[in-house]
Amino acid sequence: MHPSGLDIGERRELYGGFGNSLVMAFEFAATPFLFGLIGNFADGRLGTRPWLTIVLVVFALAGLTVRMYYGYVAAMEEHEAAAPWKRVSPPKQSLAGELDGASADRPSRDLQSRIGSGAQEPPLGAI
Numbered sequence: 768m769h770p771s772g773l774d775i776g777e778r779r780e781l782y783g784g785f786g787n788s789l790v791m792a793f794e795f796a797a798t799p800f801l802f803g804l805i806g807n808f809a810d811g812r813l814g815t816r817p818w819l820t821i822v823l824v825v826f827a828l829a830g831l832t833v834r835m836y837y838g839y840v841a842a843m844e845e846h847e848a849a850a851p852w853k854r855v856s857p858p859k860q861s862l863a864g865e866l867d868g869a870s871a872d873r874p875s876r877d878l879q880s881r882i883g884s885g886a887q888e889p890p891l892g893a894i
Contacts, residue, residue, distance in 0.1 A: 791835070799824045799827040799831075801827075802826065803820050803823065803824045805823060806819040806821070807819075
């Protein structure tokens with residue numbers, strides 16, 4: 768065990784999260800800057816200063832926002848799929864060893880036999 772209290776898998780996941788965050792921060796800073804430079808260059812050539820610069824920077828920010836949104840949605844779907852409440856568990860077995868098939872819309876065989884035969888529960892005082 769590492770002095771931080773995390774095992775190797777947990778540390779790898781933590782460091783991977785730091786790396787992903789650093790990449791996203793760099794993308795959010797560098798991409799609009801590069802699009803702004805391209806827009807500024809095109810504005811200088813075409814004499815439309817500052818319109819292409821503004822349009823390209825807004826386009827870059829919109830693209831990054833959409834990319835982050837869909838990346839987040841995909842990551843959350845993956846996280847939800849691995850969640851404990853999404854796992855399929857095998858059917859439970861009753862004490863008799865049979866598969867427990869009782870459900871709200873399908874009562875157990877014992878209950879069906881009592882209802883079908885007309886048998887009633889004895890009164891509480893009769894026991």
